[in-house]
Amino acid sequence: MTQTVSRPGAGAQQVPLPLDVEAIRADFPILTRTVRDGKRLVYLDSGATSQKPRSVLDAERWFYENINAAPHRGAHQLAEEATAAYEEARAKIGAFLGAPENEIVFTRNTTEAINLVAYALSNAVTAKEPEFRTYAVGQGDEIVVTEMEHHADLLPWQQLCERTGATLRWLGLTDEGRLDLSDLDTVVNERTKLVAVTQQSNILGTINPLEEIVARAHAVGALVLVDGAQSVPHQPVDVTALGADFLVFSGHKMLGPTGVGVLWGRYEVLDKLPPFLTGGSMIEVVRMEASTFMPPPQRFEAGVPMTAQVIGLGAAVDYLQALGMDKVEEHEKVLTGYALAKLAEIPGVTVIGPPDTVARGGAISFTVEDIHPHDVGQVLDDLGIAVRVGHHCAWPVVRRYGVPATTRATFYVHTGYDDVDALADGIRQAQKFFGTV
Amino acid sequence: MQLESMYQEIILDHYKNPHGRGLRDPFDAEVHHVNPTCGDEVTLRVKLDGETVADVSYEGMGCSISQASVSAMYDLVVGKRVTEALETGEHFMTLMQAKGDPAVAEKLEDELEDAVAFAGVSKYPARIKCALMSWMALKDASARALSAHQTGGSN
Numbered sequence: 049m050t051q052t053v054s055r056p057g058a059g060a061q062q063v064p065l066p067l068d069v070e071a072i073r074a075d076f077p078i079l080t081r082t083v084r085d086g087k088r089l090v091y092l093d094s095g096a097t098s099q100k101p102r103s104v105l106d107a108e109r110w111f112y113e114n115i116n117a118a119p120h121r122g123a124h125q126l127a128e129e130a131t132a133a134y135e136e137a138r139a140k141i142g143a144f145l146g147a148p149e150n151e152i153v154f155t156r157n158t159t160e161a162i163n164l165v166a167y168a169l170s171n172a173v174t175a176k177e178p179e180f181r182t183y184a185v186g187q188g189d190e191i192v193v194t195e196m197e198h199h200a201d202l203l204p205w206q207q208l209c210e211r212t213g214a215t216l217r218w219l220g221l222t223d224e225g226r227l228d229l230s231d232l233d234t235v236v237n238e239r240t241k242l243v244a245v246t247q248q249s250n251i252l253g254t255i256n257p258l259e260e261i262v263a264r265a266h267a268v269g270a271l272v273l274v275d276g277a278q279s280v281p282h283q284p285v286d287v288t289a290l291g292a293d294f295l296v297f298s299g300h301k302m303l304g305p306t307g308v309g310v311l312w313g314r315y316e317v318l319d320k321l322p323p324f325l326t327g328g329s330m331i332e333v334v335r336m337e338a339s340t341f342m343p344p345p346q347r348f349e350a351g352v353p354m355t356a357q358v359i360g361l362g363a364a365v366d367y368l369q370a371l372g373m374d375k376v377e378e379h380e381k382v383l384t385g386y387a388l389a390k391l392a393e394i395p396g397v398t399v400i401g402p403p404d405t406v407a408r409g410g411a412i413s414f415t416v417e418d419i420h421p422h423d424v425g426q427v428l429d430d431l432g433i434a435v436r437v438g439h440h441c442a443w444p445v446v447r448r449y450g451v452p453a454t455t456r457a458t459f460y461v462h463t464g465y466d467d468v469d470a471l472a473d474g475i476r477q478a479q480k481f482f483g484t485v
Numbered sequence: 486m487q488l489e490s491m492y493q494e495i496i497l498d499h500y501k502n503p504h505g506r507g508l509r510d511p512f513d514a515e516v517h518h519v520n521p522t523c524g525d526e527v528t529l530r531v532k533l534d535g536e537t538v539a540d541v542s543y544e545g546m547g548c549s550i551s552q553a554s555v556s557a558m559y560d561l562v563v564g565k566r567v568t569e570a571l572e573t574g575e576h577f578m579t580l581m582q583a584k585g586d587p588a589v590a591e592k593l594e595d596e597l598e599d600a601v602a603f604a605g606v607s608k609y610p611a612r613i614k615c616a617l618m619s620w621m622a623l624k625d626a627s628a629r630a631l632s633a634h635q636t637g638g639s640n
Contacts, residue, residue: 084487421548426488439524446524481488
């Protein structure tokens with residue numbers, strides 16, 4: 049962990065970056081294209097989806113050109129090779145998180161992984177197998193989320209509560225963009241069945257103190273689901289150290305393909321959950337009257353899986369591991385400190401979220417006085433700079449901070465000082481264009 | 486810079502000095518529309534005088550395009566018959582689907598007056614919804630106002 053902490057007003061200093069940005073950029077074919085009449089693409093929207101290195105694209109093509117077959121079906125050579133490649137990727141992704149392979153369930157994305165757990169908890173209510181009723185949620189039970197959650201980690205729990213009669217409760221936010229844990233012990237109590245919390249906010253950049261939350265949840269016998277969509281791509285995450293029961297994330301935000309996400313679950317918990325989707329390849333015995341299911345992870349992978357995408361995600365993990373997740377984290381931390389200092393130099397710019405790099409990732413949301421975020425984004429786009437504008441699928445957060453929307457810049461392994469400088473210059477140009485300075 | 490093609494002077498003028506802004510009484514119908522991708526919002530009221538749009542009043546928050554669009558719409562529809570106002574809305578929709586084709590803008594110049602300046606917006610698919618939000622709200626509010634009239638209710 050770097051000790052670099054930039055405070056607003058401290059001045060933006062360029063220290064050598066931990067990653068070789070030029071070498072990394074050469075691995076991303078899309079970064080060679082230009083946008084908006086020949087401008088260099090300054091991609092600051094990795095938080096929405098990351099760009100893909102050539103090795104990931106090659107892995108998918110290799111699969112289709114050489115071993116394309118449905119895994120876990122058929123006895124021909126292609127089926128065997130496809131199954132082996134699919135399961136090797138599972139083991140690799142497990143190792144990346146310090147987890148055994150039978151705790152890795154492939155889903156479509158983070159959203160589906162969270163829905164899988166939420167539906168399993170309500171399917172448990174009517175499950176005929178007694179062990180599948182272990183985690184059933186019903187009236188009198190409580191589900192806890194935070195005001196910082198992405199809609200994907202809020203709506204599935206709202207809906208679970210509507211289906212089951214359980215009550216949704218949440219931890220609020222402080223003015224500094226952190227979780228308000230002052231009422232943790234009352235919000236998380238003996239009625240709590242599950243706590244769902246993000247590790248890194250997609251809008252504020254805040255990194256949450258999970259240890260304290262996990263400890264409290266487990267003390268009252270509640271499960272903990274960690275939304276890792278914005279943390280797993282950007283910092284080392286080890287499920288043993290995390291101590292949670294579930295971790296969910298998306299492949300496409302960590303240099304991998306779209307259409308593949310991961311649910312990691314503690315095996316003894318997964319083993320007691322009924323299925324979410326049912327159908328082919330998740331069954332043991334099927335009769336016309338009733339059927340039995342495979343153990344995890346197959347129980348949760350109905351239908352022919354997204355094989356090429358899983359193999360692509362395996363290649364993305366290889367790429368990240370070759371860089372080193374410690375270095376990825378440090379790289380973004382240095383850039384974040386630099387960007388916060390650069391933005392602090394611009395009058396009228398307000399960062400929504402922690403003002404320094406302590407327990408903070410590289411998602412930087414900001415407002416520009418008297419210019420709507422859409423208009424800021426439009427000027428930046430005209431300059432070739434891709435950012436996200438709007439409420440970032442975290443509407444309660446923008447409401448909490450009294451703004452209609454924000455502009456958000458997010459960083460990744462190919463981001464350099466030139467990208468951050470382009471952002472700062474672009475904001476000044478927007479101010480000039482709209483005549484606010 | 487391509488920006489000037491979207492942010493015409495007329496648009497920026499409407500944005501900085503909106504016409505008809507504020508919610509007014511009396512009104513026959515009030516609607517609240519949002520653009521869920523970005524959180525822009527408009528509350529819009531319609532007051533009819535027989536078949537004529539007597540007043541359109543509104544409050545909202547959003548980008549320059551959405552705010553300028555409602556202001557330009559106010560100028561265009563107040564005093565018109567409801568059917569004419571909705572027809573103008575159809576013309577505006579046609580303009581938004583033109584993908585920046587100057588021929589379409591030229592043809593609609595008489596019908597759309599200041600609002601023809603939004604032609605540049607149609608080149609940016611992500612912004613079309615911003616320009617259309619107030620027109621959708623007007624269509625909705627007019628329909629409600631008409632049906633309120635038919636059932637004899639009024640605010």
